[in-house]
Amino acid sequence: MTRLLNEEQVKSLISVSEINEVVDKTFEGFGLGEIVNPTKVTLDLGETGNWPQNEGFMNAMPAYVDWLKVGGQKWVGGFAGKRKEMNLPxxxxxxxxxxxELGTFTSVMExxxxxxxxxxSQAAVALKYLGKKDSITVGMFGAGIQARTATICIADLFDIDRLVVWNHRRSTAEQFKADMEPFVKGEIIIADPAHPEEATDNEALxxxxxxxxxxxxxEMVKSGTIVFPMGSFEEVSEDVILSADKIIVDHVDQALHRGVLKPLTKAGKVTEDDIYCxxxxxxANKVTLEDYSNERIICIPIGTGALDVAVAEVVRRRAVEQNIGTEFDFI
Structure with missing residues (x-):
């Protein structure tokens, strides 16, 4: 039987702290060689302006996570166009x-x-690996859902002494500030939309x-700063990457061919040899970082299916224990 879970059920079955713990354990699995995680496969449905012109994409992200003895896949995408017109996320x-072992489907969930x-969570946990202790100052570029989840997850592991948020639409930044104040110990400052540099004088961007x-x-990035270009877009200039003292990624092959490193890889300016770790x-403590207070660090967690599969398996096990969700027989 396959357990079906909707969004509200998923939310009820795992906390932010538990998600951070699962992500931490799964990163360790990567380091120990106990994760199978192919690179993402993208189905372009018009996001790049090509045919078919549906203004969207889907990524297939399969993985096997040994510490939970589970396989799975996240099928995820983003759509503007008609989906936006219908006021859908x-x-x-x-x-x-x-x-x-059996190949049987144990769960399907939102x-x-x-x-x-x-x-x-991957951003928050990465900060821990990068030697940050107890508290942090943050520059947040963007004020949407993932900026919010990053703030919430970081706040679970650190005291945020200051958070400066920049967004091209000030009203969105103001709503972000109101929503995030319960999680941020220090002050939340809204940067001028015309001046993103106002948010760069922080320990992590x-x-x-x-x-x-x-x-x-x-010129905006000071020594001792960690820059996290999250996702598959190009938000930092080429010279930020090429002048970095260390480049750290979550998945080497994937990071080289998506997001900020993609054009540099294509031009032969960045190779696998340029990845520090x-x-x-x-x-997994296979690599340690010395004092980098006078260095610029680029950390690129593009995102791996293994993290989604691991969190989902913990949710599934809870659902079974608490008899939450619907069992369905596909056969």
């Missing part, structure tokens, strides 16, 4: 889980909540925007 996702939360042109340049290697 940009992101749509579904997660399927299998018994890796995947947007897990996808958004683990995106925030996170980009969660759909920008197709860079808006963070080398992975987050998995840090989690």
């Amino acid at each position: 940009y992101i749509t996702a579904l997660i399927t889980l299998i018994d890796p 995947g947007s909540y897990i996808s958004n939360m683990r995106t925030g 996170f980009t969660f925007t759909p920008a197709q042109e860079p808006f963070i340049t080398k 992975t987050l998995g290697e840090l989690a």
Whole structure:
């Protein structure tokens, strides 16, 4: 039987702290070589302006996670156009889980909540690996759902002493501030939409925007700063990457061919040899970071299906224990 779970059921079965713990453990699995995680496969449904012109895409993200003995896949995408007209969320996702010995489907669940939360969690957990202790100052570029989940997950692991949020639409930044004040210990400051540099004087910078042109340049990034270009867009300039003292990624092959490293890889300016280490290697203590207070660090967690599958499996097990959800027989 396959257990079916909707979004509200998923939310009720796992906390932010537990998601951070699962992400942490799964990164360690990467470092120990106990994860199978192919690179994402993208179905372009018009996002790039090509045919068919549906202004959307879907990513297939399969993985096997040994510490939970589970296989699965997240099927996730973003759609503007007609979906936006109908006032539906940009992101749509579904997660399927299998018994890796039998190949039987153990669960199908709504995947947007897990996808958004683990995106925030991977950023928070990465900060821990990068040696940050107790408190942090944050520059947040973008004020949408993933900027919010990152803030919530970081606040679970650190005291946020200051958060400066930049967004091209000030009203969205103001709503972000109101919504995030319960989670942020320190002050939340709204940067001028015309001046993104107002948010760069912080220990960690996170980009969660759909920008197709860079808006963070080398001159904006001080020594001792960690820059997190999240996702598959190009928000930081080429010189920020090329001048970095260390580049750290979650998945080497994927990071080289998506997001900020894609054009540099294509031009031969960045290769695998330029990657200092992975987050998995840090989690498994295979690599350690010395003092980098005078260095610029680029950390690129593009996102892996293994994190989604791991969180989903913990949710599924809880659902079975608490008899939540619907069992369905596909055969």
